[in-house]
Amino acid sequence: MENGLFCRQNGANWRATGSTWRKTAFEELETIVSLAPDMGVTSLYSDYVLPIAHHYERNDLMLQSRVPYLQGLNEAVPPLGEAVDDWEANRRLAEAISRRAKERNIKPIQDAVDGRTVRRDYTKTLELYTMGGRVNNSKDVAQFIINASHGIPKISFEELSQKGIVKVEGVESTMGEKKMNPLITMKL
Template identity: 85%
Template sequence: SLAPDMGVTSFYSDYVLPIAHHYERHDLMLQSRIPYLQVLSEAVPPLGESVDDWEANKRLAAAISKRAKERGIAPIKDAVDGRTVRRDYTKTLELYTMGGRVNNSKDVAQFIINSSHGIPKISFDELSVKGIVKVNGVNNTMWDTEESPFHSEIARSVMKKHPYETITGRQQFYIDHEWFIEFGEVLPTYKPPLSIKGYPLRMMMGHARHGVHSMWRDDSLLLSLQRGEPDIYVNPDDAIDRRVVDGDMIRIFNSAGEFFAMAHVSSGIQPGMLFMYHGWDPKMFKNEKNFGEVIATAGLIKPTSMAGDYGHLGYRPLAFAPNQTYKDFTCDFEKSV
């Protein structure tokens, strides 16, 4: 794994390459929710032997090319998304660096600036001084003009009256795809979530408030702004029924498994419901088992998400992520002994 810390991914890896953290690298940040291009310049040098992701992959590419030449490995045919491609491992480094034109992460950032539509043409060094610049065509919204680096087909259809990317070219709710017909979902349809018999509480989850996904969830400063360890929100009435008070360690369980967390009693949680922010590293839980232990449906995929060849419905590998029935389960909790 290429990781900035010894998190759970690293513990599952045979080899761990130390990667520079967020403020130890040069990079760009461009997000369609904000009309700015922001620089990420190296505030402090990387610790120890760590390097940024691009440099680590460059070194791997160099090693692959060197070894392929030494062994005289000829080009091979491979398949990607149904397309046949030719792979010459002796040229891995040459391809990765674009023939030597790109040699570090600053070069990559400059290439993105120079070649991307809607981004002001500015040097990375100048951008590092300014810190942030406004992208083109976004005086009022992110989708103002053709000069914007972002485009939304829906916004274009509404504002410029282009046909929608549906099979009818119009706003469409009725879908007569054979799979939708089979599942009784030709129109937006409510279907009650799955439940596990004997376990009355439905558990929901949300994005972490004191971190980004799993990053910084174990940071001491951010932990000081919260309970300092994995906690789960429970309704006061549900807590009373189970003789649990705020701060107790509780066992959350169902027929699939169990995990332990601190009870966070809150009247903001409805009766019959549990709520937990995600992103906690399994190492922070008792026995290194987190909420995934009770999610019996985490690997299931909704079949209609795989439908294709129907206007806007078109599953493509690496371009569309089918919805998972992630919260279709129930559980219960009790005070940990």
């Protein structure tokens, strides 16, 4: 392996076998890039750290199995320094990949993914990432998730942002409650 890209995770610290994982994941890579809001262990091993906005510096959704609510996160303050949200950082990477593939006249390739042949055209990376220009920022991504996800209230991200939180209908309890969670009750 030559390169590793770690996005918004601290895998080097999250594993019980951290030292073994770090050895195999990091010491065999030539170049490591991490997109992270904090300087965790993964970032410390990285050659490049692209600063990512924290929760209160971004527009996003929060939906967890522990609570029966959909929460809209609004950018309360602008990101510090050169930090941007994950979507924008990845858009910039997709734009650079598309541009370089065109400059270098990279032709589409056939790749194998899970036993299937997939055609990859790196000149179209940005077009695919933005769904042909329909998704242009993290608010658009949030709206796409709301529209496409079964069981989530159909609401505009703007309305969700104003309300802050909405109940997910049909969910009477959460995985954290004793009566629902087999890990707590030990009953299946």
